Each structure stands twice: as structure tokens, then as C-alpha cells.
Amino acid sequence: MVSQAGKPLVAMRGIVKRFGAFTANDRIDLDIFSGEAHALLGENGAGKSTLVKILYGLLSPTDGEIRLEGDAVRFSGPQSARAAGIGMVFQHFSLFDNLTVAENIALVLPPGETLAGLDERIAEIGRRYGLRLEPARPVWTLSAGERQRIEIARCLLQDPKLLILDEPTSVLTPQEAETLFATLDVLRGEGRAILYISHKLEEVRRLCDRATVLRGGRVVATCDPRAESVRSLAAMMVGTHVVDVRSRGADALGPERLGVEKLSLTAEDLHGVALDQVSLSVRGGEVFGLAGIAGNGQDELFAALSGERTAASAGAIRIDGISVGREGINLRRQYGAAFVPEERNGHAAAPDFSLSENVILSRHATGDVMNGNLVDLPAAARLAREIISSFDVRASGVDPAARTLSGGNLQKFLVGREVSRRPGVLVLNQPTWGVDAAASAAIRQMLIDLARQGAAVLVISQDLDELFEISDRIAVIHHGHVSEPRATRKVTREEIGLLMGGASQHAH
Amino acid sequence: MSLQIFELVLFTILAAATPLVIAAIGELIVERAGVLNLGVEGMMICGAATGFAVAILTDSSEIGVLAGILAGMALAALFGLLTIFMAANQVATGLALTILGLGLSGLIGAQFIGLKRESLGHLYIPLLSDIPLIGKLVFSQDVFVYAGWALVVGTAWFLSRTRAGLTLRAVGENHASAHALGIPVRKIRFLAVLFGGACAGLAGAYLSLAYTPFWAPGMTAGRGWIALALVVFASWRPLLAFAGALLFGGATVLQLHAQAASIGLPGQLLTAVPYAATIIALIILSLRHRRGGAAPASLGVGFVPER
Numbered sequence: 001m002v003s004q005a006g007k008p009l010v011a012m013r014g015i016v017k018r019f020g021a022f023t024a025n026d027r028i029d030l031d032i033f034s035g036e037a038h039a040l041l042g043e044n045g046a047g048k049s050t051l052v053k054i055l056y057g058l059l060s061p062t063d064g065e066i067r068l069e070g071d072a073v074r075f076s077g078p079q080s081a082r083a084a085g086i087g088m089v090f091q092h093f094s095l096f097d098n099l100t101v102a103e104n105i106a107l108v109l110p111p112g113e114t115l116a117g118l119d120e121r122i123a124e125i126g127r128r129y130g131l132r133l134e135p136a137r138p139v140w141t142l143s144a145g146e147r148q149r150i151e152i153a154r155c156l157l158q159d160p161k162l163l164i165l166d167e168p169t170s171v172l173t174p175q176e177a178e179t180l181f182a183t184l185d186v187l188r189g190e191g192r193a194i195l196y197i198s199h200k201l202e203e204v205r206r207l208c209d210r211a212t213v214l215r216g217g218r219v220v221a222t223c224d225p226r227a228e229s230v231r232s233l234a235a236m237m238v239g240t241h242v243v244d245v246r247s248r249g250a251d252a253l254g255p256e257r258l259g260v261e262k263l264s265l266t267a268e269d270l271h272g273v274a275l276d277q278v279s280l281s282v283r284g285g286e287v288f289g290l291a292g293i294a295g296n297g298q299d300e301l302f303a304a305l306s307g308e309r310t311a312a313s314a315g316a317i318r319i320d321g322i323s324v325g326r327e328g329i330n331l332r333r334q335y336g337a338a339f340v341p342e343e344r345n346g347h348a349a350a351p352d353f354s355l356s357e358n359v360i361l362s363r364h365a366t367g368d369v370m371n372g373n374l375v376d377l378p379a380a381a382r383l384a385r386e387i388i389s390s391f392d393v394r395a396s397g398v399d400p401a402a403r404t405l406s407g408g409n410l411q412k413f414l415v416g417r418e419v420s421r422r423p424g425v426l427v428l429n430q431p432t433w434g435v436d437a438a439a440s441a442a443i444r445q446m447l448i449d450l451a452r453q454g455a456a457v458l459v460i461s462q463d464l465d466e467l468f469e470i471s472d473r474i475a476v477i478h479h480g481h482v483s484e485p486r487a488t489r490k491v492t493r494e495e496i497g498l499l500m501g502g503a504s505q506h507a508h
Numbered sequence: 509m510s511l512q513i514f515e516l517v518l519f520t521i522l523a524a525a526t527p528l529v530i531a532a533i534g535e536l537i538v539e540r541a542g543v544l545n546l547g548v549e550g551m552m553i554c555g556a557a558t559g560f561a562v563a564i565l566t567d568s569s570e571i572g573v574l575a576g577i578l579a580g581m582a583l584a585a586l587f588g589l590l591t592i593f594m595a596a597n598q599v600a601t602g603l604a605l606t607i608l609g610l611g612l613s614g615l616i617g618a619q620f621i622g623l624k625r626e627s628l629g630h631l632y633i634p635l636l637s638d639i640p641l642i643g644k645l646v647f648s649q650d651v652f653v654y655a656g657w658a659l660v661v662g663t664a665w666f667l668s669r670t671r672a673g674l675t676l677r678a679v680g681e682n683h684a685s686a687h688a689l690g691i692p693v694r695k696i697r698f699l700a701v702l703f704g705g706a707c708a709g710l711a712g713a714y715l716s717l718a719y720t721p722f723w724a725p726g727m728t729a730g731r732g733w734i735a736l737a738l739v740v741f742a743s744w745r746p747l748l749a750f751a752g753a754l755l756f757g758g759a760t761v762l763q764l765h766a767q768a769a770s771i772g773l774p775g776q777l778l779t780a781v782p783y784a785a786t787i788i789a790l791i792i793l794s795l796r797h798r799r800g801g802a803a804p805a806s807l808g809v810g811f812v813p814e815r
Contacts, residue, residue: 058688096678098681099678
């Protein structure tokens with residue numbers, strides 16, 4: 001189906017991009033042929049996003065050239081890239097929440113094109129590629145899958161020769177991902193090229209004809225992903241073998257340590273989700289996985305569990321049998337609970353504070369770093385050093401600011417900050433979001449080890465791979481409802497995926 | 509109340525509301541683009557001083573109006589340069605702009621205190637202007653009042669119906685997304701800020717050339733701040749901003765009548781009525797729109813693209 005003998009549609013040659021002293025792309029060559037699905041693989045920070053931003057005209061390269069069907073091109077901005085036939089679907093969608101679907105699409109029409117007949121054109125694209133859209137709906141009411149359809153339709157209106165997709169399935173349910181793959185197959189059949197950025201290797205093996213692997217800003221391999229295994233692809237990306245997480249044996253579970261009973265909570269703002277009679281129970285020695293697509297009440301549940309928002313009744317939340325629904329976060333910590341919120345910089349950590357100061361932020365309540373009412377700075381520094389060494393956190397300098405750490409290392413530090421206290425209950429929200437494979441594996445291992453010591457661990461995550469890897473039981477949160485938990489061994493990803501997409505369940 | 513007095517009261521309400529309408533519409537466009545310019549009062553009073561001074565020097569009110577607009581734009585350009593292109597803090601810069609504008613206006617107007625000019629003429633269309641009530645209110649205003657009305661209708665149409673308006677809203681909603689799509693975020697914001705400055709300058713020129721045709725230091729008397737408040741509580745919608753301005757204008761005029769009728773309350777208390785009434789009405793309005801969503805999501809946040 002792909003004739004690689006011909007000229008490539010896009011040829012990037014010797015692309016270099018420097019930000020100050022940091023080289024994000026180091027002499028990268030990349031060929032993309034018409035009709036092929038080309039995967040761009042690499043860890044976080046490998047330079048994938050920088051490279052596609054250059055290709056889409058968002059960044060200008062420090063050096064190197066781009067040839068489009070043989071002719072050297074220089075894009076002054078995304079408009080000129082779009083005019084040349086390159087479209088892009090962004091990872092964190094480039095949509096406007098308070099505008100309607102049609103308005104979002106109208107924004108990228110070439111200058112001079114009128115809005116008349118736009119609704120029909122959207123409907124036409126929808127019929128051809130299976131992208132159902134309602135032009136008049138405001139974007140904030142839509143699911144991640146629907147939002148992605150807008151982005152794709154927006155690109156297709158301009159009849160692109162190359163479509164770039166940046167981590168397109170990271171926010172989709174398995175079923176939504178299937179729909180996306182079907183659309184991509186149609187596009188490829190029309191002779192369009194697809195540049196597919198992902199770290200989900202199974203997907204890449206299934207979808208792509210060729211793969212280019214980046215590491216540290218350089219091309220380290222070009223291969224046929226179908227001829228490789230997931231393991232060998234991962235090894236190319238990381239440079240070493242990724243250790244598997246050691247699973248736990250079937251240990252005896254202890255009594256309930258974290259209990260939630262009929263917890264209801266109103267939405268805090270326009271785009272929030274209300275919690276409706278949420279009940280769940282996590283026992284000692286157990287990792288409990290709560291799956292769900294972002295924006296289904298996870299943040300509200302986390303806030304209620306941690307005490308950032310209090311429940312209506314004390315009995316709605318219990319820690320080791322003590323009713324804490326009306327208590328604040330510090331008292332809950334004193335009862336043995338610990339919390340790791342989703343947002344690393346700004347919620348879990350103060351970006352401009354040093355690591356030892358960040359230790360104080362969550363550990364002062366339990367007295368580890370306090371001397372009466374005064375802060376014991378040497379103790380905090382000691383604790384920070386302990387966390388750094390026992391959880392293999394790579395940080396530069398003595399006690400650096402939190403924001404200078406990479407996402408994976410900061411997350412290891414923040415999980416370590418809580419785990420090293422040996423809490424009886426640990427609640428985490430998206431613990432490995434945006435974290436590279438090696439650090440993710442380390443964090444998951446920390447959680448399993450903690451559970452093995454008798455703690456109750458609740459992991460809220462969008463990443464089904466992660467939940468199937470580490471949790472004993474899985475439930476799904478959708479529109480503020482939590483489904484009946486199921487033993488991980490007795491449930492399939494498809495069943496969980498359906499629940500994530502909102503399939504009804506008799507329990508509610 | 510006889511028809512004539514009623515007519516006169518309504519007429520003066522429209523006149524009192526006009527500078528608020530013009531300045532608020534300007535700021536509304538600025539904020540819809542995601543920029544918070546707290547310097548409205550400063551730009552407005554510079555427009556008033558410059559407009560009056562130039563009108564005296566050239567003996568032309570028209571040139572004076574133009575000069576007032578340009579003075580507002582000049583200050584706005586300074587603000588835009590600092591906040592949009594040099595990423596200075598918008599709140600601090602806006603406050604500084606007000607202080608600068610107040611000082612500058614004193615300097616510009618110093619030579620012109622005590623001078624008077626004829627008010628700008630009012631429209632007169634035979635027959636139409638003679639219709640009772642409507643003729644006086646609709647067909648006998650000065651050019652500023654019509655300009656204010658045109659701005660309200662024009663911006664409402666611009667924001668909801670044109671592509672340029674859509675692009676402006678997108679920039680205010682999410683500048684990162686807008687940039688990713690290749691929309692020139694900083695250019696659009698700068699143009700919006702210039703428009704806001706022009707409107708504030710025009711509103712100021714109205715005060716010194718038509719409303720009270722002389723120059724007095726501090727003559728804007730906080731109208732710039734009222735205009736800012738109107739934008740917020742009007743949920744960034746032009747027609748609501750117009751309604752809010754009418755309410756404030758109405759309260760201003762009624763308290764004057766109340767003082768004239770000497771109803772036995774201290775004058776200072778009555779003078780405070782328009783401000784209190786506006787605040788109360790706006791609170792009620794904003795309570796209805798409590799769940800947010802109306803404010804441009806990127807409002808007040810600076811943007812520096814990497815390239």
C-alpha cells in the first residue's frame with residue numbers, strides 16, 4: 001500500500017532546535033510517505049513534541065530544512081503549514097471550552113473563507129469519516145472523544161496531505177480509540193499520511209507501518225513496529241530494559257481502612273462534576289483502582305477524600321473506622337492518611353520551594369519536621385535527602401527547587417514524601433500522568449510495596465494499563481457515580497472501557 | 509410630573525450614561541481579548557484634558573475630539589507595550605497608568621482652567637426632532653450619544669457575528685490554544701487595547717467638550733472605575749453594559765433632582781446614591797450568573813510565545 005521507492009511527502013533533514021543551552025532536537029532526519037502511518041516514539045523529553053511543532057510551523061528550527069514533495073519550505077506559522085497541507089491534532093486539545101463546535105472549527109478556516117454553509121461542510125466530513133458532531137454544542141459539554149473529533153474534523157476541512165496526531169488515545173476509552181482507528185484507516189486509504197505520536201506500543205504495532213524512535217533529542221532507530229515486540233520497542237525508547245513491576249501474591253486482606261459512604265458533593269464551578277452517593281471501601285493490603293476519563297468527578301472525589309472540601313456528614317468518610325468527613329486535611333493526616341494530588345507543580349508541590357520546604361508542606365501535620373510550633377529545618381533537609389536516596393530521585397544540586405526536577409523525578413519525590421511516612425491510607429490522583437516509563441514503573445512498585453505492608457491504597461487513574469497492572473479491585477467513576485468494584489482478575493478491559501464510556505450498570 | 513420634565517430627566521440620564529457606555533464598551537473589548545486594563549480612568553481624563561486643550565487652541569471641537577481619542581490611544585499603546593510585549597503585570601501597570609493619566613491631565617489642562625467653550629451641537633431634523641418625547645430623546649442628541657449607541661450595537665454584532673470577533677473571543681478564552689492554531693495573540697490583544705484607549709479618550713472628550721464644556725482637574729470623578737465595574741457585572745456583554753450605564757446615569761440625575769427638591773437628606777449621602785445603586789444592581793446581576801463561565805478564561809494572564 002505504501003510505495004517507499006518514490007519521493008517522500010515530507011523530508012526533514014538535519015533538524016536542530018535549541019532552547020538556550022538545551023538541545024531538544026539534535027540533527028533529526030525524518031521521512032514520511034503518502035499513505036503511510038508513521039509512528040514517532042520516545043520517552044517524555046525525547047524531543048517528539050518539539051519536532052512536530054517545527055513541522056507544524058509553531059516553532060522555527062535552529063538549523064536544518066524541511067522538504068515538502070521535494071521543495072524546501074519554511075513555515076512562518078501554523079497557517080502556512082495548514083495551507084501547505086499539514087494538519088495537527090493536539091494532545092491537550094487546542095479547543096476553546098466556551099465556544100461552540102462550529103465556532104471552534106470556523107477559527108481555522110483560511111482567511112477570506114465565509115462561515116456560510118459551514119454546518120453542512122461539518123456534516124459532510126462527519127458522514128465521510130464517521131465523525132459525528134453537533135455544531136451548536138459548546139465544547140465544555142463534550143467528552144474527550146467528542147473533542148478530539150472536532151480537532152480531526154477541523155483538520156480535514158482543509159484536505160490535508162499529512163495529519164499529525166499527538167498522543168491521540170491518552171484521553172480516550174478503548175471504544176473511543178477503536179472509532180479513532182477506523183477513521184484513521186479511511187484517511188490512509190485516501191492516500192493521506194499520518195504521523196502518530198504515542199507511547200502506547202501495542203497501538204503503534206497495530207496501526208503503523210514504520211516507526212522512528214527518538215531518545216535524548218536524536219533518532220536512535222527506524223523500524224517496522226510490526227516486526228518488533230513491545231519489549232524491544234520499549235528498550236529502544238528507554239535505552240535499557242524496563243523492569244516489570246513485581247506483582248504481589250494473594251496476601252490476606254486486612255480490615256477496611258478507608259471507607260466512603262453515600263458521599264455527595266456539589267460541583268464547585270461551571271465545568272465541575274457533582275458526586276452522587278459515592279460509596280467504596282478499601283481494605284488494608286489492597287490497591288484499589290478507580291478508572292475513569294478525566295472530568296468525571298475524580299478531582300471532586302480527591303478533594304473530598306483529602307479534606308480540601310468537607311463532606312456534609314462526618315460519617316461519609318472513615319479512616320480506620322474514625323469518621324472524618326467534616327475534618328480538614330491535617331487531622332486526616334494525623335489519623336494516618338496521606339494524599340498525592342494530580343497536579344504536581346502547584347498542588348502537590350510549590351514549584352519555587354526547595355524540596356525540603358516541600359517536605360514541610362505535607363509533613364508538618366504529623367510532626368516529623370516540627371519542633372513545637374517551629375519548623376525543624378535540619379530535620380526537613382534530612383528527610384528530603386532520605387526520600388531522594390531511597391526512591392532514586394534524580395535532582396541536581398543540594399536541595400533544588402521543585403520545578404527544576406523532571407516530571408518523573410518530581411513525582412517519585414512526591415509519592416516518596418508520603419510513602420516514607422508509612423501511611424495507613426494513601427490516595428493518589430493520576431500518579432503517573434506524563435511520567436516516563438521507568439519512573440512510572442518505580443512509582444507503581446512503591447504503591448504495591450506499601451500495600452504489602454498493610455496500607456490501603458486508592459489509585460485514581462485514567463491509565464487502564466496501570467490499573468490492570470497494580471490493582472486488586474477496579475471500579476469506574478463516570479459523571480460522579482462510582483460503579484460496583486470488580487476483582488481485577490475477573491474483569492476485562494473492554495468491560496471497564498464500556499463503563500468508562502457511560503454504559504449503564506444495574507448497580508445504579 | 510409633566511411630560512416636559514419627564515422628557516428632560518430622561519434626556520439628562522442619556523447624557524450622563526454616555527461616557528460610561530463609551531468607556532465600558534472599549535474596556536469590554538479589551539477584556540474579551542484577555543487583557544485587564546485598569547487604567548481606564550487615567551486614559552479617560554487624559555482624553556478630557558487633551559480634547560479640551562486642543563479644541564481651545566484650534567478653536568475646533570472636532571479636532572479636539574480627535575485629539576482626545578489619540579491621547580487615550582497613546583496611553584493605551586504604552587500599556588500594551590509593557591503588558592503584552594514585555595509581559596509586565598497587567599494589574600500593576602493599569603493602576604500606574606491611572607496615576608500617570610491623572611498627573612498628565614493636570615499638566616496638560618493647567619493653562620486651560622476657567623476657560624469655557626460652546627457645547628457640541630445637537631442634532632436637529634425638522635419634523636422628526638419635533639415629535640414629543642421620542643423626537644427629543646432619539647433625534648436631538650449630540651454626536652457622542654449616537655457614537656455610544658453605535659458602539660453598543662456595533663460591538664454586540666462584531667463579537668457574535670463576525671470572524672474577527674470570534675478570533676478576538678478565542679484569544680481571550682485560551683491564548684495557548686489560539687497560539688497553537690496560529691492566531692497572532694499579541695497583535696490582536698494590542699489592537700484591542702488601542703481600541704479600548706480610543707474609547708476611553710472619546711469618553712473623556714465628551715465630558716470636557718459636551719457634558720460640562722470646560723476643563724477641571726479630576727473631572728472624570730471615578731467614571732473610569734464605574735466603567736470597569738460595569739464590564740464585569742454585565743458579564744462582558746455590550747447590551748447589559750449599556751443597561752448598567754443607564755442605571756448609573758439615572759441614579760446620578762435623580763439624586764441631583766432630589767438635592768434640588770431638598771428632601772432633607774445630606775447632599776453627600778445623595779451623591780453616593782448612584783455608586784451604591786450601581787453596586788447593588790450589579791451584585792444582583794452577577795449573583796444570577798454566579799456559576800462563572802462568563803469571564804474570558806485567560807483574562808489578566810500574560811502570554812509569551814516560545815519560538
